[in-house]
Amino acid sequence: MSGFATVYGRRRGIAAINQSFGGKEMEQVAGIDLYAAIADREGATPASMALDKFIERLRAVTAGKDRLTGALNDLGARLFREKAYPLAHHCYEQASRHPQAIGARANLGRCEIRLGRPERARAIAASLTGQHPDEVAGWVLLGEASIVLERFAEAVAAYERAAQLKPDQPGVLTQLGLAHTLDNNAEAACTTCERGLALNPDDVDCLHLLTINKRRICDWRDLDELSTRLKAAVANGLDTVWPINFISEGPTAAEELNCSRLQARRAHAATAGRQEPWQPFKAAGDGKLRVGFVGYGFGAHPTAILTSAVFEALKDSPIEAHLFALSDEALTQQRQRLMEAAHRFHPVAGMSSLEVARRVREEGVEILVDMDGFSRGARPEIFAHRAAPVQILWLGYPGTSGADFIDYVVADPYVLPASMRKHFSEQPLYLPRFYMSTDPTRVVPAPPSRSACGLPDDHVVYVCFNATYKLNQRSMERMFRVLHGVPKSVLWLQASGRVAERLQHAALDAGIAPERLVFMDKLPHEIYLARYRLADLFLDTEYYNAHTTATDALWAGCPVLTRPGDTFATRVAGSLNHHLGMPEMNVDSDEAFVAAAIRYGLDAELRKATRAKLMHLRTRSSVFDSNGFARDLINLLQKVSAHHRRGGRPAQFRTG
Structure with a gap:
């Protein structure tokens, strides 16, 4: 799923469930405010009450009254917003007894999701979509429940049906974009989110999804503007941006901290009222x-x-x-x-x-x-x-x-x-x-020939097998400059399909023949490791370094050139080189990066000496010493x- 977190999808699906979709609720009693009526004389709000006391108060307030479906649904919505999910569930359950209370039944399903019972929500959604296939509420609930259950293809189908019923509903398109994202279809996610953002330019969740998916497919059009807007939204308190996605936007360390704090508060809120009275810790008697x-x-x-x-x-x-x-x-x-x-x-x-x-x-x-x-x-x-x-x-x-x-x-x-x-x-x-x-202990097998991998035998091979969302415009333009400086060289990337085509077009725009970009599909780990033995130098990316990928390259004997920055994610590859004993592979600017990579490409003796040094150090430094670690x-x-x-x-x- 690339850098997009499964858990983000689960949480984002739930975050949207407080939307109110039509339905056919009966008219409520005029002027009644159940929330205020239930509050007791001591000032306790309904949301703060235990479930049994709340039910008792609600019965007393509603005794002898009818036509309360809408009022109960409204009360449930307020309690839902206040995270009193068991109480909201009771209200929706009462309201949904009316056979035409479609909205209340959908809201009941949303409560089931928050109470950790997504299968029940899915059953309610299946009933709604079967009985009322032309009502959007059931399809949206089905999409939300499917996301929580990680049935992403089902979520896509459900939201596509909802979008057909409500083509002018931007919230539905945002959820469809999320489902496409989690289903690993970044192309469809971008198309959907562009439609949603056109309908509602202020939908920051849609903006977030569009931004991260455009990075995944290396579509850099308007990306700087989208990134600037996304960072501004996080600065203003947007708490649905998953921090690991935010790293790719090139934030400062202070901006990263703010984004993480917002997510940490969400985690706190999700556990509010459910903290266990843990017993004081006692050390094990066996000394372990x-x-x-x-x-x-x-x-x-x-x-x-x-x-x-x-x-x-x-x-x-x-x-x-x-x-x-x-x-x-x-x-x-x-x-x-x-x-x-x-x-x-x-x-x-x-x-x-x-x-x-x-x-x-x-x-x-x-x-x-x-x-x-x-x-x-x-x-x-x-x-x-x-x-x-x-x-x-x-x-x-x-x-x-x-x-x-x-x-x-x-x-x-x-x-x-x-x-x-x-x-x-x-x-x-x-x-x-x-x-x-x-x-x-990992084995690096002998690789096939260069020609078998689509590589020229007599060229310098630069490699970057980082995930595509790390291949931003700045990083790629820097690599293209290196290719300009070393005419007999190619760049080896892990990409395919339309992503590869976009990168080839970008190379052509930079004056580089598209065939100088060679692409590799994802391979089993040992086979992938062996490919590094065919490469001369790993060119790292900006904002989000090679991390595990850098350890792979170095273990297989391919040096890594990087530019350490001012955040944790921009210093991992640099730390690797530092502890490996190859600090010369860390540079301090884009200009120094390009110059070092060109010098390396033009000097065969330098390439030979650097690789020999790496092969000597990799078994002697602390980096690959698991027992010492x-x-x-x-x-x-x-x-x-x-x-x-x-x-x-x-x-x-x-x-x-």
């Missing part, structure tokens, strides 16, 4: 430090590739590693490896955030590590429940959580220098090495635990 790792990527995912060897090294250590897997997927070889490495592997994909938090507490976990942050499949609500007494952000999200429920962030002094610490809500835990773990991580976590058990606060902890 129980550490939980929560992640979506414990399967066929970069997280698994990066961490498997480290979890194996923790197996017989003082750390008892519990892996809480948020993804529900087939048993792959990678997932099996993690299951065998963990002290205990917990498949928790079908659980609510509160249920996961309870499981963490039941296991006696003292330190809980968020492996996702705001990346794909993230569940920050688990951490908002304060699932463990100490909570740490590591690996998956290259930035700050902006959350007061995350205490620490694992980093290194290069990727998170002192000048950036004021833009992080967490206390940094500095490792004396590159902050990402890697897997030195495990030792440093154990030491760090033990210090954090000791500090916590002494009653110390995160702000008092120092590692550098």
Whole structure:
């Protein structure tokens, strides 16, 4: 799904459910205000009441009255806005008893979604669409429920039908654009969102979807203007922009912190009123430090590739590693490896955030590590429940959580220098090495010939296998300048279809023959790794560096040229080079980047010497030393635990 988070789609689908769609409610009693009538003399509002007391008050207020369908629906809508979902559910349930109360039944389904029962919502939607196929409310509910259930193709079909019924309804088009995004159809998402934004230029959610999808398909038309508007919307408090998408807009560290804080507040709001009275933590009597790792990527995912060897090294250590897997997927070889490495592997994909938090507490976990942050499949609500007494952000999200429920962030002094610490809500835990773990057991097989991959044998091969949303105009224009400076060179990219065509057109506009861009489809990991042995130099991107991709290139023996910036995401590749012992591959400007890449392309001896140095260092530096990483991580976590058990606060902890 590229950089677009599954969880963002789930949350965005729910965020839109308070819309009111037509229906045929009966006329309500004139002038009645149920909300005010239910409030008691002590000033307690309906939203603050327990469900049984609320039902009692509602019965007393409505006794002897009829034609209340509309009034009950309105009361439910207000309670829904105030996040009193059980109370709103009761109101909608009462209102939906009338056979023509289509809107109330749809709203009841939306409540079911918020109460964690999307299958019930889907059943209500199926009933509505079957009985009233020409009413938009049932189709919209079906789309929302399908998104939560991650049945994205079904969501697309439902919203397409809703858009046919209401072609002038921009909100429906925004939801259809979301469904296309989650269904991995960025082209259709852009077309849909352009229609929606034309109908309502102020729809910031539609603006967000259009911006990120245009990046995915490398359509740079009007993108600078869209990006500027999106950043302004976030600055003004738009809280539906998922932070990992925001990175691609080139924000400052302060802007990233603001975006993350907005999402952290959403997570807080989602858990409001449902906080558990956790018992005080008691250390295990066996002397083991129980550490939980929560992640979506414990399967066929970069997280698994990066961490498997480290979890194996923790197996017989003082750390008892519990892996809480948020993804529900087939048993792959990678997932099996993690299951065998963990002290205990917990498949928790079908659980609510509160249920996961309870499981963490039941296991006696003292330190809980968020492996996702705001990346794909993230569940920050688990951490908002304060699932463990100490909570740490590591690996998956290259930035700050902006959350007061995350205490620490694992980093290194290069990727998170002192000048950036004021833009992080967490206390940094500095490792004396590159902050990402890697897997030195990966096999890099012999590659096929260059010609078999569509590459010329006698040309310099520059490569950038970064995801397409990272291939922004600035980065590509910089690469085109390099191709100008090295006539016998090509650029190897991972793209296909219309995206490849757009990049070829961009090359042509820059005076580069389109055939000098060579494209590769996604390949199985080992086969993909082998391709780096055919490349001479990896050219990094701006705003969002190569991260896991950079470790892949270096492990396979391909040097990486990068320009470290002023945010975490722009310094990861630079930190890799720094800790690898190749700081000369880090430059400080676009001009220096182009000059270094051209010099490298024109000097065969430099290419040979650089590759030889990399092959020497990759097995000797700390970057690809998983056992050493495990030792440093154990030491760090033990210090954090000791500090916590002494009653110390995160702000008092120092590692550098």
